[in-house]
Amino acid sequence: MTSQPRPPINVPPPRTWDARLARRLVTPLVDTWVSPNHLTTLRLLIGVAGALCLAHGGFAWANAGALLIVLSNFVDHTDGELARVGGKSSRIGHFYDLACDALVTVMLFVGMGIGVGGAQIDALKLAPGVLGAVAGVAVALIFFLRMRIEEMVGKAGTKQASMGGFETEDVLYLLPIVTLTNVVAPFVVVASIGAPLFAVWVVIDYWRVARRSARPTAKAASASESRQQWASK
DSSP: OOOOOOOOTTSOOOSSHHHHHHHHHHGGGTTSSOOHHHHHHHHHHHHHHHHHHHHHOSHHHHHHHHHHHHHHHHHHHHHHHHHHHHTOOOHHHHHHHHHHHHHHHHHHHHHHHHHHOSOOBTTTTBOHHHHHHHHHHHHHHHHHHHHHHHHHHOGGGGOOOEETTEEGGGGGGGHHHHHHTTOHHHHHHHHHHHHHHHHHHHHHHHHHHHHHHHHHHHHHHHHHHHHHHHHHO
């Protein structure tokens, strides 16, 4: 008889429900040829397909795209869980995962904007595609700055708010509600306003973290200079 592989004892359980399910699904893959990068690539392909469906426009295509984005968001948890329980973490894999997250999210908003079509939004006098691009660029900036913050202070500095087993990014699971109720255009408008505002907050947070990280370095340099002066006397 062969027993199913189990997660290492020292790996803490995930905080969120989708990550817990993801860990259960990937645990049997620990001793196989499947790597976290394979799952990251799968997440990317599903996400790109979802964004293209959203960009196609139409009720059926939009809902198919929303379901694919939801699936992509869930698969995004599987690579990290496989890396943790299988001891397969790598710096390259981590940044590959972040790059795929950014690309899928940007394409999601751009695709939704294009899918709405050339309909004019009188209040803003901008095409939905332009608004989607604005939201997408803001999201790309957010991902880049969060990556820089993580490099300076570790993952604790970019930990998302969670409540009841859900994180901030889990709001994407509600995307099918947006497409089913046919409120994609208003959603794009809200995203084009909310994403840049959140990006501004992340810029301020990045500036604060950068200043805090620079202080120990400056103090160490000053102390080293003082020691050199005393030694020369």
